[in-house]
C-alpha cells in the first residue's frame with residue numbers, strides 16, 4: 762500500500778485534481794517541480810480516530826463518483842487498520858459506468874488486502890460482472906453491525922441523503938453517519954460567509970458533518 766496520502770505517513774502529500782476549469786487546468790499543466798501555494802487544511806475531517814475510540818469499529822464507506830477522492834486517504838488508513846485487526850471495513854462505490862470508476866487500482870488493492878469492497882454502476886456494458894444500480898443497493902450486501910458502525914459518505918447530495926436514510930433504517934445512529942458538504946469557499950476561515958449553508962459555515966463547521974442534527978434537515982430542504 763503506498764504511503765503518500767495516508768494520514769501520518771512520511772512522503773509527499775498527494776492531491777487529486779479533476780481538470781475542469783481555468784485553475785484546475787493550470788494546475789494540471791504545471792511542470793514537474795512547479796511551485797504551488799497551499800493553505801489549510803481548514804474545518805473538520807472524517808474524525809475516524811474519535812469514532813474508533815467511541816467503539817465504532819465497523820466502518821462503512823460509501824462513495825459516489827468523484828466522491829471517492831476525499832475518502833481515499835481515509836480508506837487507505839482504514840485498510841491498514843483492518844490488517845492490524847482494529848476495524849472491519851466495508852467500502853461501497855458507485856459510478857456511472859465502469860470506465861468512470863475513479864482510483865480503480867486502489868479499489869482493487871483494497872479488495873485484495875481483505876476489505877469488503879463492492880462496486881455498482883448505473884450503466885453496464887456487455888460483460889460487466891458487478892452490480893448495476895444506485896450505490897444504496899449495495900448496502901444489504903455489507904454485514905456490518907449497526908450498533909458498532911460509523912459511516913463515511915461522499916457524493917452527490919441526493920445520493921448522500923438516500924444512503925444516510927438507508928443506514929438509519931438499518932439501525933445506524935444518525936450521529937454516527939458523516940457526510941461531506943461542498944460549497945464555494947473564499948476565505949476558508951469563517952469570515953466571509955460565502956460557504957454558508959443554513960446555520961453552518963461549511964469551511965468552519967464542515968466540510969464533514971454528522972448527518973444527525975441540522976444536516977439531515979438541510980439536505981431534505983434542498984431537494985424541495
Ligand code: FES
Pocket residue numbers: 945946947948949950951952953954955956957962963964965
Ligand atoms: S469561506 Fe468564508 S466563511 Fe467560509
